Amino acid sequence: xxxxxxxxxxxxxxxxxxxxxxxxxxxxxxxxxxxxxxxxxxxxxxxxxxxxxxxxxxxxxxxxxxxxxxxxxxxxxxxxxxxxxxxxxxxxxxxxxxxxxxxxxxxxxxxxxxxxxxxxxxxxxxxxxxxxxxxxxxxxxxxxxxxxxxxxxxxxxxxxxxxxxxxxxxxxxxxxxxxxxxxxxxxxxxxxxxxxxxxxxxxxxxxxxxxxxxxxxxxxxxxxxxxxxxxxxxxxxxxxxxxxxxxxxxxxxxxxxxxxxxxxxxxxxxxxxxxx
Numbered sequence: 001x002x003x004x005x006x007x008x009x010x011x012x013x014x015x016x017x018x019x020x021x022x023x024x025x026x027x028x029x030x031x032x033x034x035x036x037x038x039x040x041x042x043x044x045x046x047x048x049x050x051x052x053x054x055x056x057x058x059x060x061x062x063x064x065x066x067x068x069x070x071x072x073x074x075x076x077x078x079x080x081x082x083x084x085x086x087x088x089x090x091x092x093x094x095x096x097x098x099x100x101x102x103x104x105x106x107x108x109x110x111x112x113x114x115x116x117x118x119x120x121x122x123x124x125x126x127x128x129x130x131x132x133x134x135x136x137x138x139x140x141x142x143x144x145x146x147x148x149x150x151x152x153x154x155x156x157x158x159x160x161x162x163x164x165x166x167x168x169x170x171x172x173x174x175x176x177x178x179x180x181x182x183x184x185x186x187x188x189x190x191x192x193x194x195x196x197x198x199x200x201x202x203x204x205x206x207x208x209x210x211x212x213x214x215x216x217x218x219x220x221x222x223x224x225x226x227x228x229x230x231x232x233x234x235x236x237x238x239x240x241x242x243x244x245x246x247x248x249x250x251x252x253x254x255x256x257x258x259x260x261x262x263x264x265x266x267x268x269x270x271x272x273x274x275x276x
Contacts (some may be wrong), residue, residue: 042129045148049163049182056082057184063176064089064100067194069259070217077275082185084176088114090121091218099123104176106131106151106168109206109227119144126179128168151175156238158246169239170204170232177243177254186252191271192217193256195233195263203232240265 061082064070066089075096085100087110093099103121105111106128111118118125119138127135129148140146151166159166162182166175173193180188198214201207209226212219222228240254244266247254256266257274 041132042148042150044145045129046163048147049149052183053161053163054184056180058186059184060187060189061101061180061183061185062189062191063173063180063193065173065190065192065194065258066216066221067192067196067258067261068215068217069194069261070192072259073191073271084180086172086176088117088216088218088221090117091221102126102176102179104172104179106149106172106175107229109229113226118146126175149175149179156242158239158242160246160250167239169242170235171239174236174239174243177240177247181243181246181250181252188247188252188254189269189274190254190256190261190263190266191258193258193263194261195236195258196261197231197233199230201230203230203235205230237263237265 059082061084062078063084064075064078064086066086070092075092079096079098083100083102085103087105087107089100089103099121101124103118103123103125105114105118105126108128108131111127111131111134115131115134116138118127119135119140122144124147126147126149128151130151132146132148135146149162149166150164151168153168155165155167156169157165157167158181159178160181162179166178168175173190177188199207206227206229209222209224209228211224213222213226216222240263244254254266255269256263257269257271259271
């Protein structure tokens with residue numbers, strides 16, 4: 001969030017700026033909608049997303065966050081599981097010896113700075129439609145063509161069908177939960193979602209990293225000079241509560257098996273107990 005917008009928020013009570021903010025975002029969504037639904041590239045994505053509907057019905061998946069707790073987690077147990085990785089999780093692929101089943105990234109700053117890396121990953125991947133321009137120079141096609149999602153920053157909802165609009169919920173983990181639901185996964189298990197950050201500051205504020213990254217599994221994840229946004233834990237908890245309810249209503253479940261994680265929205269499970 002810009003310093004000017006933060007000052008404006010500080011000057012006026014939430015009862016005034018909340019409606020104004022939602023109106024602004026509603027107008028932005030309306031402006032984005034035609035291209036997000038009618039552009040040929042997006043049309044291809046919608047068709048491929050539709051083909052993924054209930055593909056994994058009744059199965060389980062692991063949604064792998066990027067927290068420091070991953071260094072304490074035996075990732076080798078996931079080699080034959082369905083997995084969702086996020087953002088720069090690919091930094092761990094060489095050490096693991098395998099890739100996640102899917103990769104998801106929707107943050108504009110991450111994609112802008114890592115587009116070349118992301119484009120080079122030959123795997124099933126999902127990015128926000130807003131960021132498709134960053135991949136244009138790489139002329140991706142065939143199996144390496146990303147699925148482009150119509151994600152937005154406002155309008156809280158849980159999308160049961162990923163062909164339409166998905167609310168980002170201030171965390172790419174929430175987008176993964178919606179994609180997993182769309183694909184029919186009955187049980188989604190979180191690991192590496194530490195839900196705690198050493199770096200402090202206003203939610204969503206853009207900062208420039210001054211050195212090694214203490215908030216992720218790799219110190220180079222958001223290393224020196226990387227532009228990134230500070231987390232909005234309150235908004236993400238609101239989103240997680242919606243995901244918990246959606247899975248419960250469908251007869252499914254979200255479980256948190258993060259080692260030492262601080263998130264309290266989902267029932268906890270001991271990671272090692274999930275494997276026979």
